[in-house]
Amino acid sequence: MTSNHGAAGPSLSQLGWRPFYAQQLTLQDLEAGFPARVASVHRSRIDVLHEGGDASVTLPGSLLADGSASVTVGDWVLVESGTDRMLRLLERASLIARIAAGSQHEMQPIAANLDTLLIVSSCNADFNLSRLERYLSVALDARVEPVILLTKADLCDDPREYLDQVAQVARNVAAIALNALGDETPKRLAPWLGAGQSVAFVGSSGVGKSTLVNTLTLSAQQATAGIREDDARGRHTTTARNLIAMPGGAWLIDTPGMRELKIGAVESGVSAVFDDVEALASACRYRDCSHEGDEGCALQAALERGEIDERRVTSYLKLQREAANAARTTRERRERERFFGRQYKAVQDQQRKEKQGR
């Protein structure tokens, strides 16, 4: 095994280990292997970090069968001592998943065991409440604390205007307006970047995610070297490692998937973000009210009385529809797989009977 087990590595708690994971391991587990955190995922292997250092670990065949994507960056796994085999995936404290690129419905895990999702938008043209609501739904559905970062505060007249708007759609969520290049930025984000904390950035292109990472890692050079290295042609390529150590002891999960987040079956997240809208909708006359012109619709009535913002209702209906579609297609795919699984077994049984009959 390409590992340096025994060499000085980070401690388990520095790696983000918690009682939630520890209580999943039996004494036998701890005799057979050791816990390790997934830093990157390849076709049939994963790179992990553990108390001893790092290791390259073989995925078990059972996981390969349904795609190595079922282990993801940030996961905790049990690795067999003395071999290079992964024994087991530990239950996740949180999971961010998306609909796989190029697919209509296949869910793909992107980041496991995140503590905080840093949602980045800027105090300018990118600022869009409906986009924030989308990211908030993803975070709350995944049981990850969202924090909203409004960059380019130095370029706008009054960042408070933006913060006030955020406060309307994200009650009880921390929101900070800042200059991503500013000296005070690391201190302002320190509460979420302590030792063993796992974070990821999401947001549109150009809002300042890389700038924030560079500022937080103090030296731009150091930050980009951790994420990218030059290939033979001198171009930048993303290296294998997607779990990146930050100076305060936090871990940054940076995967291509985080940058193209497409909403999955995050219905409970949508409900949490729009609890005010759902409270109103509960008074609709019909349980299956579409809220789009149905008789006795309480949401329409609230809109007409000016009690709720039309943009927010539209955003709610759109996200709810997307999440419900994702849930339905996932369910249909599972049913199809079960159906074909049963057919396969029936054929096998038939063949066995024929053999025995001969």
Ligand SMILES: Nc1nc2c(ncn2[C@@H]2O[C@H](COP(=O)(O)OP(=O)(O)OP(=O)(O)O)[C@@H](O)[C@H]2O)c(=O)[nH]1
């Ligand atoms: N003045 C100012 N400029 C900023 C701020 N944040 C980002 N920028 C600038 O905006 C540009 C885009 O920032 P990036 O950090 O590359 O944006 P990104 O979100 O990483 O973009 P992608 O890599 O495309 O996803 C850069 O030129 C930054 O210097 C800020 O708070 N203030």
Ligand SMILES: [Zn+2]
């Ligand atoms: Zn209604």
